[in-house]
Amino acid sequence: MSGANVTEELNNIRTALNTREGGFKDLFKPGLRKALVIGVILSVFSQVTGINVIMYYAPEIFKATGDGTSSALVQTVLVGGINAVMTLVAIKYVDKLGRKKLLLTGAAGMTVCLAVIGWAFYNQMTTGYWVLAGILLYICFFAMSLGPLTFVVVSEIFPTHVRGRAMSVAIFFLWLSVYIVSQTFPMLLKAIGSAYTFWIYMVMSVLAFLFVWKRVPETREKTFEEIEQMWSVLK
Template identity: 65%
Template sequence: MQKQGLKYVYKCTYVAAVGGLLFGYDTAVVAGAIGFIQTKYGLSPAMMGWVASCALIGCVIGAMFAGGLSDKIGRKKVLMISAFAFAISSLGILLPLGLNYFIFFRLIGGIGIGIASMLSPLYISEIAPANIRGRLISIYQMGIVLGILLIYFVNAGIAGLHNEAWNVNSGWRWMFGSGIIPSILFIILLLNVPESPRWLARQNRLEEAEDVLTKVNGKEKARSELKAITEVINQESGSFAHLLKPGLRFVLIIGIILAILSQVTGINAIMYYAPEIFKSSGDGSSSALMQTVLVGVINVLFTVVAIKYVDKWGRKTLLLIGSAGMTICLGLVGAAFYFNMNQGPLVLLAILAYIAFFAISLGPLTFVVVAEIFPTHVRGRAMSVAIFFLWAAVFLVSQTFPMLQSSVGEASTFWIYMILSVVAFLFVWRLVPETKEKSLEDIEKFWKLKGIES
């Protein structure tokens, strides 16, 4: 691959990854704010779960419609819609209105998150060369974890500006309002990237598709790749109903279950409630917020590991290593709470190790696999369905975590996530295919050879 083409594809990837940064920023902002919101409004555990997770209803809606809409008007235009949704949400929450208005604007932000979570990795997968596609889609996950880390710093910085009373009254609004800055950045950057070449080919805009592929791969490779894309497209016709045909249904079920397992293994219980978990270990607000920053740092560092090795070791190997490690770490966290050893460093160390294992596996690689395994003609719709279930699972975890804590206790809660990590390991081992170094068209042919016709 030519140096110029490599530079071009990385530019497009980094822009799409800003969608991931907004995703991480906007979902994790609640971690620093939820304690102050609970104090301000006197929330019950169930209401606390709803306030923390209400944006996820918007995520479900955004993911549900993003695929079909992007198949009609293009990946780039719908990503632009997500950027505007982020901006509107940030500005709306900054206004000193009541709790119902907060929930309304969080729902709008959630729609933006749902769109970006589905379309950013899809866009990258459709522009990336096969030999580095895993690495490039993993850069999207790097955007997510950098967004999470950034908002942890922003939350800690804002919380330290004034006293507790100011934070309870209005400091948490500035945490949410700060999202307007990356939202505007995303809007500007999107103006300077092309539409997906595979989407252009499906619209019969072949010259534009070839132009983009030429910038990525050079003229000769672009022609052969465009030919392969058009051959696959000419054999296809797809709709949501088409996804339920026996062959595609099998692939769809793999995508859906992997998406669900990436969340019900507990990651968002930690990402959304980390300060509250650390407070339950005996730490004060400021110490808990700084420990949460450490969670973000580990998340970033080990996502770099995933980016480096995903195209070398393969998706499946890393998924197996990660889910096995997560199982052990969640068992240790549960044991620490069960045996009243949670006042020392054990909970923090086990959570950091859990984050490390998640960051090399289910974190980035769920998006990699889901963006790769579906045939071109239904990729947008199929990813919408898979990401819809991902966000439904995120909502379930974030809504139920405070209730589980108060009903069965921390130990049993983390052991539930441990059992689900075992399920994730077994599922990946038995059913998830290896897709490294295969073109999207090759993956489609692989399913056909397996008797799974599209």
């Protein structure tokens, strides 16, 4: 990087730091309003695609496949381990492959896995490895995409002066989605059964894929100032 580029970058950072902290009303200004909508919807999709159903209810799901309690608990621990490992994989490759590509790959993989899980329950093929394989692969795809990268993208698409406010709004809707999904899952199981319940989450994954493809910008190798200029153009 040349001396001129370094000076320009330092000036951009100094300008950003000297900008007053924005309030919640600033999030609804043209440009930033679009970023807020993207951040909130992406946060919601990270939950309504069913991750906490898998994490919270994994022992019951595995027991429903015919496994005993001890075996179900072992499989639940395996789920947690895979989640941790694949999150590290995402961290390693996010700058090389880009946020959007990983998000699209993850959403597509989750869609296939949820379709397989629903198919296994629908055809009462739960005593084999279909459900277990579907859940473990689902965790892999989630942990390399929507899991960690939702927070990365949401933090990067907002200018410095409103980032804190915007993150708080996005996280509020994320946890609201967690609550709604965790409360509705048992009711859905009782009302429509396991197969159709997982197919609902499959549809959510399809919608997440389409949303990322059409609306979420790639923020890799972009400075905060470049992203802010991008939103100002999209007023």
